[in-house]
Amino acid sequence: MPSDNLWAPWRKLYITAEKPADCVFCHAQKSDDDAKNYVLYRDDLVFVIMNLYPYNNGHIMIIPNRHISDYTELTAAERNRLAELTNISLQVLKKALNPQGFNIGYNLGAAAGAGIASHMHQHIVPRWSGDTNFMPVVADIKVISEHMDETYRKLLKVFKELPLPSRGWHDLL
Numbered sequence: 001m002p003s004d005n006l007w008a009p010w011r012k013l014y015i016t017a018e019k020p021a022d023c024v025f026c027h028a029q030k031s032d033d034d035a036k037n038y039v040l041y042r043d044d045l046v047f048v049i050m051n052l053y054p055y056n057n058g059h060i061m062i063i064p065n066r067h068i069s070d071y072t073e074l075t076a077a078e079r080n081r082l083a084e085l086t087n088i089s090l091q092v093l094k095k096a097l098n099p100q101g102f103n104i105g106y107n108l109g110a111a112a113g114a115g116i117a118s119h120m121h122q123h124i125v126p127r128w129s130g131d132t133n134f135m136p137v138v139a140d141i142k143v144i145s146e147h148m149d150e151t152y153r154k155l156l157k158v159f160k161e162l163p164l165p166s167r168g169w170h171d172l173l
Helices: 009-016 024-030 076-097 135-139 148-161
Strands: 039-042 046-050 060-064 101-106 122-127
Touching (some): 024 039, 024 046, 039 148, 046 076, 046 148, 060 076, 076 101
Antiparallel strands (some): 060 122, 101 122
């Protein structure tokens, strides 16, 4: 008989943790605890963070440091850095997780599906052939095959190995 439960221990920690009163992205960007917040990279303009509610293993987001919701409010430097970090992030994901494809995009505004509409962010979702299955349709459950802490360690290691615009992270390894 199938179980009605899916074991996902990392979710319990997030669900029971005290939530910041401010924007969750601003909170992570201002925090000194990158490992706790799954921040993979940071510099003076943007940061890269793992999604706490991933669509797939290795789902990351690139976020401007400034709390803005409209893409047209980005400075030229911020737009360029987002593009540069998209390229670097794709290299990191390829090397660390070996995906066969990617979904990349923005959900700008609540009507477009943004869960956090007040602070724009770009999603990069690694994809593998056959990574979709019946679970979301039948049980409204998404199966993530690796613990987020393990994925974080893999991605952080590769981010630290690549030449980056600025080495702005804390030494976590």
